[in-house]
Amino acid sequence: MIDSITTQRDGHSSVPLTRSEIRAERRRLIEAIRALRRLLTKRHAFEVADQRRLNREAKQRSHAEAVHGKSMQRIAEKQARQERSLTRKMENLGGKRDHRERQALTVLRRESVQRTLSSTRLTASQINGIGHGLIRDLAAQGITTAADFKRVSWGKAPNGKGGEVLHIHRTRGGKIHINGIGEHRGRPLMEWRRSAVARAEALAPRQLPADERHRIAEIIEAERTRLRQELAEAPLAAEASRREAVRLHSEALARLTAAERQAGHRAAERRAEFDALAERLLALQADLSAHVAQYGDAGRRIRAVQSRALRPMASLHAIPSPRRPVDLAKPAAAAAPAPGARAGLGWLLPILYFAFTTVVGVGELGENTAPIWLMIASRLFALAATTELLRLWIPRRRWQTAGRMPSGTGWQSAGVFLALTAAGMFADEKSDVFLLACATSVLAAFLLLVGTGLRTNPELQKGAKTTT
Incomplete structure (x- = not known):
């Protein structure tokens, strides 16, 4: 605290300050507080900018993870396509040999x-x-x-x-x-x-000579050897591509980490400066309060600025505690789509069917006329199924949020399909399918119950995945 009286060197007596000196000392404290308050008003803008920086860095890291996941997915799909193509060609070599022999025999006969x-x-x-x-x-x-x-x-x-x-x-x-x-x-x-x-x-000859058949057999065997070699090299090439993708991903993350660490250090230094200013402001306010308590009112003109100087800042409720250092070298791993984990395109079939049913309803094709309540209920039921499948399927097709459909969704879709089919059977007055409609309804209810149980019960989901 800044002392407002002059203490002698022997420490036994002091000289009281005059009123002008008291006012000068108080004005000095007030001016210092006002200068610190002006500097601390910039802290809010700094915190907002720093939060934007953190959000931007998180977005960049998420983008890097998504790009890496997409690259790994493409490598896996390319390897699968190449292996399927080579396997199919090897399986067709027997037919290719017969075709070549027939073709050579045709040329020989001609x-x-x-x-x-x-x-x-x-x-x-x-x-x-x-x-x-x-x-x-x-x-x-x-x-x-x-x-x-x-x-x-x-x-x-x-x-x-x-x-x-x-x-x-x-x-x-x-x-x-x-x-x-x-x-x-x-x-x-x-x-x-x-x-x-x-x-x-x-x-004309009816069969190929032995030397010609042997020549064709050698060509086919050489082709088989080449395909086997390519099939054996496909995983190696895919693994090399994966290592290259991992290397590029690691380099990208290293660049991001270095930039984040540097920006974090600058932000920490700036935040430490603001913390020191806040501590200095509280200390000066305490000195001003002690000076007022010791010498009382210094005049009407100083009273207003003195009250404003002692008023706490809206953005400064307490001195921030020392912040724990963040280990930017070990960032939280973002969820990347695993290869082959995206929802399949086969889900478009039930989606399109339910969308079609939403438009035409059930039991209304041909000369059938369904009751009005069935027309409305079937369309609402199909619309709800379409909306739910689209809600689950679209995010799981994106690279950033790729994943498989929830367990039990297939059971529920089959149950809804059979329920709509049974409703159409009940509405058909010209054919005697009442017993079949009843059996279909029971099966639909069973599928809906099983699917709902798998969707809502985690233990059942885990058991279903283990069984699969």
């Missing part, structure tokens, strides 16, 4: 038939009605063997005059007409080619 047809020459002795002159005319047009043409057809003459004539279609494209070869000579010509094709197909 080449054999082509060779046989190319060696079957067209002569006058083999076709009735076609003499050596027509043979020469055909040879002049490039038709000397059974492989040189494929069919005959009727069409207009090349010069456009006269009626229809017989055209011979060459294998390499184009068609020709030979004067003297009409219907009576064209039919034996095609019969001769068909018989040549039949003989060539009969002479």
Whole structure:
């Protein structure tokens, strides 16, 4: 405390202050208090800014955890797709071998038939009605063997005059007409080619040679070895990707932690300054109160500012206790979505069904007319089921809040589905399904009770998960 009297060095006597000195001392205390109060008014803005900083850091850390979880999820899904694809290809290798053997046999037979047809020459002795002159005319047009043409057809003459004539279609494209070869000579010509094709197909091999089968077997075995190697390398590649994702995640967290630690130290220093100012303010107010108690009123002009100086600050109820240091190197781990933990897309089926039922109701399709109470109750029931499933399913599809659907939701959805089905059966007056509707209602009630029990009883949920 600042003493208001002058004490002599021997400590036995003191000199009382004059009234002007008392006023000067009191004004000094009041001015010092006013200066500290002006400085302490900035503490609220500092605390608000620091809280925003903490929220921003928490958001950045949550974003980093979500990005890491998404990366791990993608790696797991990629590995699963790759393993499924490789396994399916290995299972299809047997069929692929058979396909290759059939394809090679087809090519071998086609080449054999082509060779046989190319060696079957067209002569006058083999076709009735076609003499050596027509043979020469055909040879002049490039038709000397059974492989040189494929069919005959009727069409207009090349010069456009006269009626229809017989055209011979060459294998390499184009068609020709030979004067003297009409219907009576064209039919034996095609019969001769068909018989040549039949003989060539009969002479063609029926199975692959052993060396060709061995070659195909080696190709398939090499493909199987490659697929097995890729299947064995898939987990290793996924693990390498996971290590890289963990490394990037650790680096991101290290950067965030360093920035948080630095900002935390600056905030702690600033808060310590405010705490020291608050302690100094309380000490000066105590000195001012003691000075007033010792010397009394110092005048009307000082009385107003003196009362304002002694008034406690709204944001300063007590001196903050020493704050415990926060270990920023060990932050609380945010909940990250586990790989494969998102709610499946299969839940869209019951959601769409209940939404459709909300629009059309039950027992109203065709010529049926449901009671008004059933029309309203079924739509409300379906709307409640749709809303509840969407409320549970949408957050569990997001990366930040990924998770499986609560235990018992499937039982409840099945129960609601059977309940709506039974209501539609009861409303159907044209078919005798009363007993079936009763059985469906009992089963629906059972499923609803079981699902509700699993949703509300943690022990049942734990037992259901263990059984699963």
